[in-house]
Amino acid sequence: MNKKTTFGIFVLMAMFLPSFVFAIDSDGDGLSDEREAELYTDPNSPDTDGDGFSDGIEMEHGYSPLAAGKVMVYENDYDGDGLSDWHELWFGSDIGNTDSDGDVFDDYTEAMHGYDPASKDPYKKFDTTIVVDRTAQRVYYYVSYLKMLNYPASTGNPDTPTPAGEYEIGRKIDNKVYIGADYYLPNVKWNMEFLPSYYIHTAYWHNDFGVRTHSHGCVNLREADAQELYQYAQPGTPVHVVGETPRAYRVGT
Ligand SMILES: [Ca+2]
Ligand SMILES: [Ca+2]
Ligand SMILES: [Ca+2]
Ligand SMILES: [Ca+2]
CATH class of the missing domain: 2.40.440.10 (L,D-transpeptidase catalytic domain-like)
Known part of the structure; x- marks a missing residue:
């Protein structure tokens, strides 16, 4: 490997390094603190629902880290608005807020009519x-x-x-x-x-x-x-x- 190539690799590593450095995972469960905030899991506990499986492992296999036992992410509705946690993550809405964009229409009603529950923009629609x-x-x-x-x-x-x-x-x-x-x-x-x-x-x-x-x-x-x-x-x-x-x-x- 010549010097130029080595330098190139070094520059590439330096470019990507900050994202690893700043993705803090306080409890070491494989989910960054930032991700845990979105998921409403405890960033200081690797097993939020206490069922013996870590938050990271549960998310990797599609199980809810917020409900003990074999409850899938699409079967759990943390805020009870009718839209499952899985659907909320797909739409980018807040799994702990029934009206994510604060436009008085709840996330479920918006999604079912094809409106984006994560955006107030009424023209941003899904088919x-x-x-x-x-x-x-x-x-x-x-x-x-x-x-x-x-x-x-x-x-x-x-x-x-x-x-x-x-x-x-x-x-x-x-x-x-x-x-x-x-x-x-x-x-x-x-x-x-x-x-x-x-x-x-x-x-x-x-x-x-x-x-x-x-x-x-x-x-x-x-x-x-x-x-x-x-x-x-x-x-x-x-x-x-x-x-x-x-x-x-x-x-x-
Ligand atoms: Ca974590
Ligand atoms: Ca768990
Ligand atoms: Ca929900
Ligand atoms: Ca709304």
Whole structure:
């Protein structure tokens, strides 16, 4: 190794050295004091929740250092705002503050509507998408790449399938009557049209959600699920219908 190369390596080391020097880890658990402040762990205790596994090891394997035992980071909600610690770390919001950016909207509500819970900027938005999975008979709601909701559903029967494709919510109707040649269904709640005459809506006349297809092409959800999705679905929200319509009576085993 010539002198020039040695000098080059020395300069490189000197450039990166300060970041190691200043990343103080008082309790030696592998997480810097700065990181522990974000995580609400004790910077002076290597095992904040006292379950025998260090904060650093828990974070490395996806377990919460704030909850004893095998509680995953995505299962823990330190501030109880509905958004898990894992999601808060992904969004960059404060896991110990229900309204991280102080704009009076809580982190969960902001994230679910696609707003950034860590920023007051109302124009900084994430994409939201509804995915209808015909194979699994489920409906998912995504914010960016994160699956935020996962519901059992019933799509169109094999002879009247829900058409695959990429659509978007056109209009929302609180209460609607469905009339066809062989059916009359009044008082159907939470209707989200994604293609002319094709809606995502409740279905009080059956309980086959997630089990089998059961419609003339609409997507049926349980009432509480449809009501929840209705809050977040807006005209223009993309709806992707994917997978295959199952021929079998039951989905899965
Ligand atoms: Ca530490
Ligand atoms: Ca621990
Ligand atoms: Ca939270
Ligand atoms: Ca907020």
